[in-house]
Amino acid sequence: MAESRVNLQQPVTQIATEIYDMHTLMLVICMVIFIAVFGVMFWSVFAHRKSKGAVAAHFHENTTVEIVWTVVPVLILLGMAYPATKTVIAMKDTSNPDITIKATGYQWKWGYDYLKGEGEGVKLISNLSTPSEQLDGRQAKGDNYLLEVDQPLVVPVGKKIRILTTANDVIHAWWVPALGVKQDAIPGFIRDTWFRADKEGVFRGNCAELCGKDHGFMPIEVHVVSAEKYAAWVAEKKGAQAASADDPNKVWDLADLKVRGEKVFAANCAACHQADGKGLPPAFPPLDGSAVVQGPKIAQIDTVLKGREGTAMAAFGKQLSDTDIAAVITYTRNTWGNHTGEAIQPTEIAAAR
Amino acid sequence: MAAVIPDHLHDHHHHGPTGLMRWITTTNHKDIGTMYMIFSFIMFLSGGVMALTIRAELFQPGLQVVQPEFFNQLTSMHGLVMVFGAIMPAFVGFANWQIPLMIGASDMAFARMNNWSFWLLPPAAILLLGSFFVPGGAMAAGWTMYAPLSVQMGMGMDMAIFAIHIMGISSIMGAINIVVTVLNMRAPGMTMMKMPLFCWTWLITAYLLIAVMPVLAGAVTMVLTDRHFGTSFFNAAGGGDPVLYQHVFWFFGHPEVYIMILPAFGIISEIIPTFARKPLFGYASMVYATASIAILSFTVWAHHMFTTGMPAVGQLFFMYATMLIAVPTGVKVFNWVATMWRGSLTFETPMLWATGFIFVFTIGGFTGLICAVAPIDIQLQDTYYVVAHFHYVLVAGSLFALFAGAYYWLPKWTGHMADERLGKIHFWCSMVFFNITFFPMHFLGLAGMPRRIPDYALQFADFNAMATIGAFGFGFSQLIFIVVLVKCVKGGEKAAARAWEGAHGLEWTVPSPAPHHTFEVPPVVK
Ligand code: HEM
Numbered sequence: 089m090a091e092s093r094v095n096l097q098q099p100v101t102q103i104a105t106e107i108y109d110m111h112t113l114m115l116v117i118c119m120v121i122f123i124a125v126f127g128v129m130f131w132s133v134f135a136h137r138k139s140k141g142a143v144a145a146h147f148h149e150n151t152t153v154e155i156v157w158t159v160v161p162v163l164i165l166l167g168m169a170y171p172a173t174k175t176v177i178a179m180k181d182t183s184n185p186d187i188t189i190k191a192t193g194y195q196w197k198w199g200y201d202y203l204k205g206e207g208e209g210v211k212l213i214s215n216l217s218t219p220s221e222q223l224d225g226r227q228a229k230g231d232n233y234l235l236e237v238d239q240p241l242v243v244p245v246g247k248k249i250r251i252l253t254t255a256n257d258v259i260h261a262w263w264v265p266a267l268g269v270k271q272d273a274i275p276g277f278i279r280d281t282w283f284r285a286d287k288e289g290v291f292r293g294n295c296a297e298l299c300g301k302d303h304g305f306m307p308i309e310v311h312v313v314s315a316e317k318y319a320a321w322v323a324e325k326k327g328a329q330a331a332s333a334d335d336p337n338k339v340w341d342l343a344d345l346k347v348r349g350e351k352v353f354a355a356n357c358a359a360c361h362q363a364d365g366k367g368l369p370p371a372f373p374p375l376d377g378s379a380v381v382q383g384p385k386i387a388q389i390d391t392v393l394k395g396r397e398g399t400a401m402a403a404f405g406k407q408l409s410d411t412d413i414a415a416v417i418t419y420t421r422n423t424w425g426n427h428t429g430e431a432i433q434p435t436e437i438a439a440a441r
Numbered sequence: 442m443a444a445v446i447p448d449h450l451h452d453h454h455h456h457g458p459t460g461l462m463r464w465i466t467t468t469n470h471k472d473i474g475t476m477y478m479i480f481s482f483i484m485f486l487s488g489g490v491m492a493l494t495i496r497a498e499l500f501q502p503g504l505q506v507v508q509p510e511f512f513n514q515l516t517s518m519h520g521l522v523m524v525f526g527a528i529m530p531a532f533v534g535f536a537n538w539q540i541p542l543m544i545g546a547s548d549m550a551f552a553r554m555n556n557w558s559f560w561l562l563p564p565a566a567i568l569l570l571g572s573f574f575v576p577g578g579a580m581a582a583g584w585t586m587y588a589p590l591s592v593q594m595g596m597g598m599d600m601a602i603f604a605i606h607i608m609g610i611s612s613i614m615g616a617i618n619i620v621v622t623v624l625n626m627r628a629p630g631m632t633m634m635k636m637p638l639f640c641w642t643w644l645i646t647a648y649l650l651i652a653v654m655p656v657l658a659g660a661v662t663m664v665l666t667d668r669h670f671g672t673s674f675f676n677a678a679g680g681g682d683p684v685l686y687q688h689v690f691w692f693f694g695h696p697e698v699y700i701m702i703l704p705a706f707g708i709i710s711e712i713i714p715t716f717a718r719k720p721l722f723g724y725a726s727m728v729y730a731t732a733s734i735a736i737l738s739f740t741v742w743a744h745h746m747f748t749t750g751m752p753a754v755g756q757l758f759f760m761y762a763t764m765l766i767a768v769p770t771g772v773k774v775f776n777w778v779a780t781m782w783r784g785s786l787t788f789e790t791p792m793l794w795a796t797g798f799i800f801v802f803t804i805g806g807f808t809g810l811i812c813a814v815a816p817i818d819i820q821l822q823d824t825y826y827v828v829a830h831f832h833y834v835l836v837a838g839s840l841f842a843l844f845a846g847a848y849y850w851l852p853k854w855t856g857h858m859a860d861e862r863l864g865k866i867h868f869w870c871s872m873v874f875f876n877i878t879f880f881p882m883h884f885l886g887l888a889g890m891p892r893r894i895p896d897y898a899l900q901f902a903d904f905n906a907m908a909t910i911g912a913f914g915f916g917f918s919q920l921i922f923i924v925v926l927v928k929c930v931k932g933g934e935k936a937a938a939r940a941w942e943g944a945h946g947l948e949w950t951v952p953s954p955a956p957h958h959t960f961e962v963p964p965v966v967k
Pocket residue numbers: 489492493495496516517519520521523524528582583584585828832835836840878892893894912915916
């Protein structure tokens with residue numbers, strides 16, 4: 089990995105380059121002023137000591153000096169503000185994108201919907217892929233520790249990509265330093281930002297707004313690829329999406345639902361309710377032995393579909409398909425210490441929506 | 442200036458209840474000042490323990506010491522405890538001790554209210570620290586408590602909200618007291634423009650407090666009603682807006698950072714002339730600079746929100762306004778340097794801290810200017826660069842100034858000179874370890890390490906290890922201060938009334954230690 093360790097990451101977009109250069113410029117100006125001011129101070133500390141026989145002068149108040157040290161900084165600031173203004177305006181110009189992608193922050197993963205342009209219709213959910221054994225030291229840490237995901241965002245090089253951000257639960261922020269992009273994802277609102285990568289490569293970032301327990305574990309991985317590779321990737325994704333589309337009216341048996349449900353649970357619920365169903369009480373209640381999970385199914389369907397207002401329990405109705413929800417509910421009702429024996433069908437979920 | 446101190450005041454000490462009741466019922470500004478400072482030092486140590494736990498977890502990549510959930514509780518409570526428990530009450534303690542002594546008043550204007558404003562603090566602290574032990578633990582939404590995350594929290598959040606209400610009431614009462622004291626109780630002849638700068642900066646700070654503490658109370662109250670009473674201030678589904686919370690919070694929050702630094706400017710402006718044996722270079726321009734910083738501080742709040750997606754004009758306005766604040770701040774630094782220039786300098790402990798303050802605080806000022814530039818800030822906000830920046834202004838700024846002031850006025854408070862040798866060791870250890878801790882955080886932030894995370898990617902490992910070592914060094918260095926305090930209270934070289942050769946001002950006309958009652962007959966200032 090060639091990332092810088094002491095400076096901003098190597099920029100790969102026009103905006104990120106402007107930011108990089110602006111920072112360098114400001115750093116130099118600040119250092120010059122710093123050295124000048126503290127040069128004076130340290131000379132004074134060195135030379136004007138009582139122990140060296142210095143006798144205090146008695147000057148004070150000098151209008152000329154005071155005007156100078158007010159006006160000169162104002163001029164320097166104007167010089168700094170000028171390039172910054174141009175960049176601010178450029179960053180805000182999200183018009184005429186080639187591809188528009190919606191990034192949704194969830195506790196604690198990112199969802200991407202390709203809304204417009206080549207790839208329209210592709211959807212992915214992007215989870216941290218670093219195994220938990222690496223976190224607690226049972227396994228050596230990989231090169232991209234905490235910066236790797238199962239399904240990266242893929243975009244073509246040289247195209248203007250507009251990212252719409254929003255969130256499902258709390259505020260998150262979509263940040264990829266090398267692309268010069270950081271935009272808060274606010275639940276209930278849509279914000280936008282854009283980038284045009286000049287170089288192919290893999291660029292990594294993080295969620296940059298505290299969003300709860302696993303805020304440190306929802307990275308962003310962007311693959312910038314050539315136009316051909318992008319087209320191939322889109323075709324492959326679309327094919328896979330079509331193949332895995334479920335027949336909403338299919339009647340499933342319990343065993344198949346449980347197998348599918350376990351996967352859905354691991355990807356969507358285990359962060360809070362834990363793989364063993366014991367939760368992390370009192371913040372995240374156990375599902376193992378829960379009255380809701382063992383009680384009438386309609387109450388549980390309601391909880392999972394609509395969430396619980398004002399708590400971390402989100403409404404999964406918008407995120408998951410009827411089949412996935414049916415599967416995960418069936419799984420939770422028939423695993424650990426829960427044995428209701430019921431198989432919930434996708435049609436029941438559709439009816440409850 | 443001359444003080445008239447009737448002889449009978451010298452010997453007597455105190456009448457009224459003794460033991461614990463003395464402290465609970467006291468209305469004496471010196472007693473109350475002392476209690477404020479002891480309280481804030483205890484809070485400083487508790488906040489410090491949390492900081493060191495955070496740093497221990499971040500020593501190496503991986504999760505070793507605490508779990509993410511608890512980590513977030515620690516950062517949140519560390520921030521709240523340091524800001525509201527350590528720094529703010531410490532300055533109020535200084536104000537209590539020093540303002541009456543410096544303006545020749547016999548006490549604070551509202552002595553009973555003064556007692557009440559202090560005694561509100563311990564219950565608030567118990568609520569805050571106690572929240573670690575309730576189900577769900579302490580609030581973990583960051584010291585900024587952004588909605589809707591704060592709406593998700595458990596009952597620790599309600600305790601924090603209640604604690605903030607109480608501390609806010611305490612601050613407002615303290616501030617009213619200071620305003621009235623400064624405006625009405627100055628000794629005859631002490632015009633506003635003859636007043637020591639410490640009193641000026643506190644007067645302006647008090648106005649800021651009165652203006653913004655109610656705003657914070659409003660913000661957290663809205664969180665409270667969103668949590669429990671079905672309102673939707675910050676919930677889009679009910680017609681609210683999560684970003685509204687940030688606007689209200691930072692309308693309080695930015696002036697708040699000046700609340701924590703203006704009195705520090707005041708302390709430094711007292712110390713530098715004393716040890717340069719030369720009057721402050723530009724007294725009037727210092728007063729005007731303080732006032733302009735205070736006024737501008739109301740127009741810059743959204744520089745904390747550059748990534749929320751404000752329109753370009755909004756970003757530009759807040760960028761320009763923020764850059765403008767650099768001008769009066771620069772004026773202050775130039776003034777201090779000009780005061781030292783061609784003085785007759787000595788470097789007793791207070792002056793060491795003050796000089797160190799100017800040096801490190803200015804680094805924090807420059808990184809602040811860099812953060813003011815919206816496009817750069819969009820890269821840096823919520824990274825370790827910001828953590829570095831605000832610790833340079835809060836630790837190297839507010840905290841170093843508090844130490845400078847403590848070493849400067851300890852002779853007046855205790856009647857003994859503080860141990861110079863230990864004081865200097867305390868300074869040099871703090872200075873070195875402070876920079877080892879926080880300087881590498883600039884690099885971490887630039888290279889892309891987010892803040893408020895319990896674990897990080899491998900390329901950040903070296904600087905994190907360094908920061909943790911520095912933090913433990915810094916933490917243990919503060920124990921030296923405890924030794925200095927105990928030694929100074931117990932004994933040591935007797936301090937003269939004018940403890941420092943170059944010191945001016947009314948506080949140096951009363952004996953050391955300052956008797957329980959001073960200036961019962963107002964001195965006349967010529
Ligand atoms: C012993 C010295 C200190 C050390 C080692 C230290 C360390 C830290 C660390 C590691 C963080 C967490 C950063 C993050 O994860 O985002 C933090 C946050 C913070 N610190 Fe300190 N700190 C110290 C003293 C202070 C003091 C004196 C203040 C005074 C006001 C202060 C104010 C804050 C604030 C406001 C935060 C932000 C909390 C948040 O993210 O919500 N710190 N500090």
